[in-house]
Amino acid sequence: QLVRGEQQRRKMHNRIQELRGNIRVFVRTRPFLPGDGDSDTTKSAVDVSADATSLSVYDKTGKADNNFQFDKAFAPSMGQEQVFEEVSEFVQSALDGFHVCLFSYGQTGSGKTHTMQGSGNGAMRGIIPRAVEQILEQADLLQKYRMTASFLEIYNEDLRDLLVNMKPDGSASTQKGQPANAPKLGIKRDSDGKSFVENLNAITIDTTDASLGLQQLEAVMDSAARTRSVACTNMNAQSSRSHSVFMLHLHGYNDETGTTISGALNLCDLAGSERLDRSGAGADAKRLKETQAINKSLSCLGDVFNGLASKASHVPYRNSKLTYLLQDCLSGDGKSLMFVNLSPTMESAHESLCSLRFAQRVSQVELGKPTKHVQYNKR
Numbered sequence: 490q491l492v493r494g495e496q497q498r499r500k501m502h503n504r505i506q507e508l509r510g511n512i513r514v515f516v517r518t519r520p521f522l523p524g525d526g527d528s529d530t531t532k533s534a535v536d537v538s539a540d541a542t543s544l545s546v547y548d549k550t551g552k553a554d555n556n557f558q559f560d561k562a563f564a565p566s567m568g569q570e571q572v573f574e575e576v577s578e579f580v581q582s583a584l585d586g587f588h589v590c591l592f593s594y595g596q597t598g599s600g601k602t603h604t605m606q607g608s609g610n611g612a613m614r615g616i617i618p619r620a621v622e623q624i625l626e627q628a629d630l631l632q633k634y635r636m637t638a639s640f641l642e643i644y645n646e647d648l649r650d651l652l653v654n655m656k657p658d659g660s661a662s663t664q665k666g667q668p669a670n671a672p673k674l675g676i677k678r679d680s681d682g683k684s685f686v687e688n689l690n691a692i693t694i695d696t697t698d699a700s701l702g703l704q705q706l707e708a709v710m711d712s713a714a715r716t717r718s719v720a721c722t723n724m725n726a727q728s729s730r731s732h733s734v735f736m737l738h739l740h741g742y743n744d745e746t747g748t749t750i751s752g753a754l755n756l757c758d759l760a761g762s763e764r765l766d767r768s769g770a771g772a773d774a775k776r777l778k779e780t781q782a783i784n785k786s787l788s789c790l791g792d793v794f795n796g797l798a799s800k801a802s803h804v805p806y807r808n809s810k811l812t813y814l815l816q817d818c819l820s821g822d823g824k825s826l827m828f829v830n831l832s833p834t835m836e837s838a839h840e841s842l843c844s845l846r847f848a849q850r851v852s853q854v855e856l857g858k859p860t861k862h863v864q865y866n867k868r
């Protein structure tokens with residue numbers, strides 16, 4: 490009975506999703522934090538409407554830029570659990586065979602990693618652990634599922650496997666950093682035209698035992714953090730200059746109906762969107778190269794959304810690794826959700842406006858129907 494009710498609810502959600510198009514934009518403003526230093530913490534630059542769908546941004550003179558409308562606008566008081574409640578339907582649809590992609594976009598320090606990954610084992614957990622947990626909680630449905638996790642980083646348009654130090658069964662070596670002999674990763678197309686990353690490690694997560702599955706996820710996150718940490722002395726500086734993509738692949742089989750399902754959930758923590766100094770004044774060669782790579786891939790993401798919005802005959806997916814990798818989710822075939830993260834400080838007001846204008850373009854995109862990847866096998 491429960492299962493049937495759940496199935497009804499999901500069918501309903503998918504119908505609504507199809508009717509409304511398949512790109513959602515959520516804006517999340519973080520609270521003031523001790524690290525905001527000299528900022529006047531009584532004056533937020535961002536004001537979220539009571540109905541949680543629109544917001545205004547103020548500058549220091551008190552002038553407002555009003556009327557940004559989105560699918561959802563989270564006020565700073567909204568915690569991780571409340572945010573996840575709005576996301577859980579997307580997670581669910583990956584289980585139903587959709588290709589789903591969530592992004593977090595915004596300037597460094599605005600709460601992208603907090604939203605995607607969060608911290609600790611408690612209330613501060615972000616979307617990644619909650620999504621895995623939600624999937625594992627449906628153990629009865631999952632007996633016939635196989636789930637794998639991959640985690641990669643795109644830095645200077647190069648792909649790096651963050652799980653390169655793990656064995657496919659999930660056991661970790663204590664090695665840190667990228668081994669010198671790490672295989673080169675490339676984006677390829679399979680015979681169905683779906684993109685995949687060649688040589689990328691995929692760790693099987695046990696779907697029959699939720700607590701074991703969550704332990705495996707913890708090992709995955711630890712190993713990724715260790716692999717990432719060696720490359721840099723300052724973790725946040727490093728992570729703000731690369732995109733990270735956490736990928737779950739779900740393959741299911743239903744004996745009764747003879748159907749196979751293949752869903753995917755990609756959770757992308759994007760590089761900081763702040764205006765970076767293009768002139769290179771004061772920047773060394775390494776910094777300049779990073780800057781160009783970030784500008785290129787974020788503007789390419791915008792170009793792809795624009796191309797989709799204007800129904801262009803050619804959408805430039807191949808112009809960046811990020812869009813090429815996520816082509817299946819970004820095209821009319823998949824579902825996307827963009828989180829725009831904002832800092833409440835007046836000092837950030839200009840960057841917040843830039844982020845919101847980017848988000849506005851994205852939210853105007855209307856795509857065709859998303860596709861469920863289900864095969865009906867002859868028996």
Ligand code: ADP
Nearest residue numbers: 519520522596597598599600601602603604729
């Ligand atoms: P980004 O990834 O965008 O650079 P982070 O997610 O690292 O930013 O956030 C910067 C700091 O702010 C971190 O210490 C994070 O824990 C904190 N933070 C961000 N969003 C929130 C929030 N909604 N509530 C509490 N703390 C937050």
Ligand code: MG
Nearest residue numbers: 601602728729
């Ligand atoms: Mg971050």
